[in-house]
Amino acid sequence: MATYRYSKSQELFRRAAGVIPGGIYGHFSPAPLVPPSAYPFYTARAEGSRFWDVDGNVFIDYMCAYGPMVMGYGAAHVEEAAAAQRRLGDSTTGAAPVMVELAELLVDIMPAADWAFFAKNGADVTNFAVMIARDATGRDKIVMIDGGYHGTAGWMQAPGHHGVSEEDQRHVVRIPWNDVPAFEAVLDQYPGDVAGFIATPYHIPTFADSQMPADGYWEKIQALCRRHNVVLIVDDIRHGFRLDMAGSSAYFGFTPDLTCLCKAMANGYPISALVGCEALKSTAARVFHTGSYWFQAVPMAAARANLVKMGEINAPQVMLTRGALLLDAMVNIARGYGYELKVTGVPSMPYVRITNDESLMLHQDWCAECTRRGAYFTPHHNWFISAAHTDADIQRTLEIVDEAFKAVRAKYGSAFQS
Amino acid sequence: MATYRYSKSQELFRRAAGVIPGGIYGHFSPAPLVPPSAYPFYTARAEGSRFWDVDGNVFIDYMCAYGPMVMGYGAAHVEEAAAAQRRLGDSTTGAAPVMVELAELLVDIMPAADWAFFAKNGADVTNFAVMIARDATGRDKIVMIDGGYHGTAGWMQAPGHHGVSEEDQRHVVRIPWNDVPAFEAVLDQYPGDVAGFIATPYHIPTFADSQMPADGYWEKIQALCRRHNVVLIVDDIRHGFRLDMAGSSAYFGFTPDLTCLCKAMANGYPISALVGCEALKSTAARVFHTGSYWFQAVPMAAARANLVKMGEINAPQVMLTRGALLLDAMVNIARGYGYELKVTGVPSMPYVRITNDESLMLHQDWCAECTRRGAYFTPHHNWFISAAHTDADIQRTLEIVDEAFKAVRAKYGSAFQS
Numbered sequence: 001m002a003t004y005r006y007s008k009s010q011e012l013f014r015r016a017a018g019v020i021p022g023g024i025y026g027h028f029s030p031a032p033l034v035p036p037s038a039y040p041f042y043t044a045r046a047e048g049s050r051f052w053d054v055d056g057n058v059f060i061d062y063m064c065a066y067g068p069m070v071m072g073y074g075a076a077h078v079e080e081a082a083a084a085q086r087r088l089g090d091s092t093t094g095a096a097p098v099m100v101e102l103a104e105l106l107v108d109i110m111p112a113a114d115w116a117f118f119a120k121n122g123a124d125v126t127n128f129a130v131m132i133a134r135d136a137t138g139r140d141k142i143v144m145i146d147g148g149y150h151g152t153a154g155w156m157q158a159p160g161h162h163g164v165s166e167e168d169q170r171h172v173v174r175i176p177w178n179d180v181p182a183f184e185a186v187l188d189q190y191p192g193d194v195a196g197f198i199a200t201p202y203h204i205p206t207f208a209d210s211q212m213p214a215d216g217y218w219e220k221i222q223a224l225c226r227r228h229n230v231v232l233i234v235d236d237i238r239h240g241f242r243l244d245m246a247g248s249s250a251y252f253g254f255t256p257d258l259t260c261l262c263k264a265m266a267n268g269y270p271i272s273a274l275v276g277c278e279a280l281k282s283t284a285a286r287v288f289h290t291g292s293y294w295f296q297a298v299p300m301a302a303a304r305a306n307l308v309k310m311g312e313i314n315a316p317q318v319m320l321t322r323g324a325l326l327l328d329a330m331v332n333i334a335r336g337y338g339y340e341l342k343v344t345g346v347p348s349m350p351y352v353r354i355t356n357d358e359s360l361m362l363h364q365d366w367c368a369e370c371t372r373r374g375a376y377f378t379p380h381h382n383w384f385i386s387a388a389h390t391d392a393d394i395q396r397t398l399e400i401v402d403e404a405f406k407a408v409r410a411k412y413g414s415a416f417q418s
Numbered sequence: 419m420a421t422y423r424y425s426k427s428q429e430l431f432r433r434a435a436g437v438i439p440g441g442i443y444g445h446f447s448p449a450p451l452v453p454p455s456a457y458p459f460y461t462a463r464a465e466g467s468r469f470w471d472v473d474g475n476v477f478i479d480y481m482c483a484y485g486p487m488v489m490g491y492g493a494a495h496v497e498e499a500a501a502a503q504r505r506l507g508d509s510t511t512g513a514a515p516v517m518v519e520l521a522e523l524l525v526d527i528m529p530a531a532d533w534a535f536f537a538k539n540g541a542d543v544t545n546f547a548v549m550i551a552r553d554a555t556g557r558d559k560i561v562m563i564d565g566g567y568h569g570t571a572g573w574m575q576a577p578g579h580h581g582v583s584e585e586d587q588r589h590v591v592r593i594p595w596n597d598v599p600a601f602e603a604v605l606d607q608y609p610g611d612v613a614g615f616i617a618t619p620y621h622i623p624t625f626a627d628s629q630m631p632a633d634g635y636w637e638k639i640q641a642l643c644r645r646h647n648v649v650l651i652v653d654d655i656r657h658g659f660r661l662d663m664a665g666s667s668a669y670f671g672f673t674p675d676l677t678c679l680c681k682a683m684a685n686g687y688p689i690s691a692l693v694g695c696e697a698l699k700s701t702a703a704r705v706f707h708t709g710s711y712w713f714q715a716v717p718m719a720a721a722r723a724n725l726v727k728m729g730e731i732n733a734p735q736v737m738l739t740r741g742a743l744l745l746d747a748m749v750n751i752a753r754g755y756g757y758e759l760k761v762t763g764v765p766s767m768p769y770v771r772i773t774n775d776e777s778l779m780l781h782q783d784w785c786a787e788c789t790r791r792g793a794y795f796t797p798h799h800n801w802f803i804s805a806a807h808t809d810a811d812i813q814r815t816l817e818i819v820d821e822a823f824k825a826v827r828a829k830y831g832s833a834f835q836s
Contacts, residue, residue: 012518019521019533021699024513026708043512051510063511068710073507089491091686092469093481093794094461095442100430103437115437120538120688121709127571131581140583152707153545153571163549163705165558167588237710263710268509270538270688270711281439287581289570290444291539292486292655292681293688297461376511 003372004057009041012054026152027066032380038368039378046073049388051376059376060393060400064384067238067263067349071306071315072388078267081305085298096297102304106275109311110247112234112255113275117284119294122237122262123151125274126198128289129258130155132276133196133231136283140171141190143183143197143230147205148174150198150235150260177203178214183221187228197225198233201248202345207380209353210345218254225257231280237262237272242319242348242384245311247275264310266303270296315387316348323347323385326394330401337405338417339366351382356416362408369404421790422475427459430472444570445484450798456786457796464491467806469794477794478811478818482802485656485681485767489724489733490806496685499723503716514715520722524693527729528665530652530673531693535702537712540655540680541569543692544616546707547676548573550694551614551649554701558589559608561601561615561648565623566592568616568653568678595621596632601639605646615643616651619666620763625798627771628763636672643675649698655680655690660737660766660802663729665693685724687717733805734766741765741803744812748819755823756835757784769800774834780826787822 013030017023024030024041033039040053049072052058064070071078085098103116119125130142142155150156154168173190175182177199187194199221203211225232234256236248241264244251249259257280262272270293276284310316324347334341339362340355354363360379367379375397377383409417431448435441442448442459451457458471467490470476482488489496503516521534537543548560560573568574572586591608593600595617605612617639621629643650652674654666659682662669667677675698680690688711694702728734742765752759757780758773772781778797785797793815795801827835 012515016513016518016521019518019525021533021535021702024517024713025535025703026706026712028513028708028713040512042515043507043510044515045505046507046510051507051512053512054515059511061511065509065511065713066710068509069511073510079504086497087463089461089464089469091483091486091688092461092464092491093477093479093483093487094458094469094471095434095446097430097460097462097472099442100434100437103434107437115439117439117443120711121542123709124539131572134583135581140585151709154549157706161706162701163553163707165552165589167558167585170585171583268711268714270509270714272710283580284439285443288444288575288579289581290446291541291569292484292690293538293686294444295442295446295483296686296688 004055006037006040006053006055008054012042033378034364035368038372048072049386049390049393057374059371059374060397061376062383062385063376063378064386065268067384068268070241070264070386071267071310072386075267075388077309078269078302078306082269082298082302085301090298091293091296095295096300098297098300098304099295102300105304105307106273109245109307110259110275112247112249112259112277114278115276115281115284117274118300119272120270120291121151122260122272123153123156124291125260125262125272126150126156126235127153128274128287129198129233129260130196131287131289132258132280132283133233135287136231136280137195137229139193139195141173141194142171143173143175143186143194145177145199145203146174148199148203149206177211178217180217180220183224187224194228194230196231196233197221198235200235201239201243201252204238204345204351204382209342210351210382213252218252222254231258232256233258233260235260239349240264241310242316243346244316245314265307266299267306269299269302271299271303313387318387319348319385320346322389322394323350326385326397327352329398333398333402334405337409339405340418345382348385349382356418362412362416365411366404366408369407370400373400373403375400422473424455424458424471424473426472430460451796452782453786456790466490467804467808467811475792477789477792478815479794480801480803481794481796482804483686485802486686488659488682488804489685489728490804493685493806495727496687496720496724500687500716500720503719508716509711509714513713514718516715516718516722517713520718523722523725524691527663527725528677528693530665530667530677530695532696533694533699533702535692536718537690538688538709539569540678540690541571541574542709543678543680543690544568544574544653545571546692546705547616547651547678548614549705549707550676550698550701551651553705554649554698555613555647557611557613559591559612560589561591561593561604561612563595563617563621564592566617566621567624595629596635598635598638601642605642612646612648614649614651615639616653618653619657619661619670622656622763622769622800627760628769628800631670636670640672649676650674651676651678653678657767658682659728660734661764662734663732683724684717684721687720689717689721731805736805737766737803738764740807740812741768744803744815747816751816751820751823755827757823758836763800766803767800774836780830780834783829784822784826787825788818791818791821793818
């Protein structure tokens, strides 16, 4: 099996480095892709579950644009709704009727939604949630999870990160995941000053295994929030609509006060949403929060069509089932070569790593060998399964996985094998 | 001349109020449109310089989606470039080649740009600029102008606004516009702790006349920033590409360290940019800042095509000339009715008000009478002229302006007349 080369990607990256800080920045930066020479940097086109890089290599895509692609690149139901709205208008003076319809849809499908507010970035709505929590309670402190990610504003980043000031962090209190006594201790330490608790539905730390909620965790957190009048915020930006169409809190059986939605809403069209409970609606109306393109109608039309279609096929269940099919088979193939593949999180957005080598070098090499053969796997971020991944994609991926294990075993011999 | 009615807009707004905080929020909120009954809330379609509301009324649009529309709704050069990129891919895994081309274009046309960074909201890049200033200088204080607007994050909003904490404001120092000694006083008061100075190219306070820079203002501010190693940030989000294709700083003859761009870049496609000087490129590369859809290729392709076309026709000059034509004639018509129309700012984004009545009731009524007849004027925000406003639009607008003055004179008699 010939492996891929990326000369055009690398040439474009050199050009980019001249005029763009870091060449490619943020979560798309190739820096955590090790070795970078195993990965394409620039995408020429994408369709269904696949993308083609600028060198003409094709990949079965297990990053799905880092989450937004959920029903296949160029999915007809989304593109048709977007095109119909685009013929009418996109960014115009005045709101679009579809904004009302989309809000009604979210209120209809999500038990935790009595209202909806639309923006662009995930961080627009995590920021808004925190402002609402502070204004509603008259308090300052925000409790979040150690290693949690809610965007790149000053308060969200870890202390000491570049550009983050001490004041940004002054009212952020970090506690470990799944640690109810730690939350109780914070409530004791700052009596009457905790405005909000924010966390993802389950914990997805960077460079580490995903961690599911312990039995009763969310029930206890919710009860403590209610008792202390703390606003309970779920950051469902990455998980949302990959676990349950009713929201990931419904999947885990609890009801937050505010839920942040984003990536999978519109299959790649740029929109985020905050949905919340009736009691916080008037606060949400008086906290001023807006952006130049937040009333863009095309992403709203795309989101509406996409969420309806996802509901019709129960897309989260499709992704969970296909993901499990793929991952179970991968684990078996790994065992055949003497490797342990550890899968954490849900099968529609699994965090996968080979446990035989603590240095992660073996794992990185294996991801690189898969990518070089056309199954795009990154080593230090959860993957994403879409509803557009076909049986043929899974079959082909398993062949590649097998070849890649053969390649790393040839390279490392019996080192690291169980 | 029959005036418009808005029963379908009002019905939709009632539905919206049930499921969206405030019904329509942010800068699109109808709250400052007085009386609301004079204004449409929902847009059915838009084309060229005009939009049609859900009741079938048509408006010559002087708000231009609050800035993004600059070359006409549905402009062919933008839609064709967007469609071509959309057929290839939009939000995908990996960056798109057009990202490099767009950065190269900005570096080519803007003297203050050695590099470019792309995001979605204007506030994404004002936030990023402040983080870069802090990281580059190791300092905390940000100096801004009283009444300046740079988005809705905590540090940007006025102290005491809902959801804004004291810590958000701790390192924000406000000085009056055009007040160089006030900036010197801040530099004296916080020696070695001023990280950045941020302002719009000229001052556009809400509910008040725009204020141009005094002679030598920017030269002196720039010299003070250089002397004290303060990062000079221009927020060109609203003004950008309506004064000069080389940036509004070029129009005023100075060179900032960082420039924030947004609204007019892509004729309504959602993209913002930070461009800056070589000395800050490595800092920009190490401050982590990203968002779910920031690598979306379609808005980049739209921006590139739009900026090229705007350069070809010198669109800022077209808008300045057409704006002046319209505004001069409006001032004359007003005088004929005994009213003084005061125009501040540049003619491509003028702030207009009738000075005869301090209460602004007369001004509001006049804007309402214009809007009811098809010239969409808001009373307390600058207007926007696009390059798609035709001679016929201007002629028709002047007829409406005349009718509206006739209507308010009939209502108020000789009260307020000069």
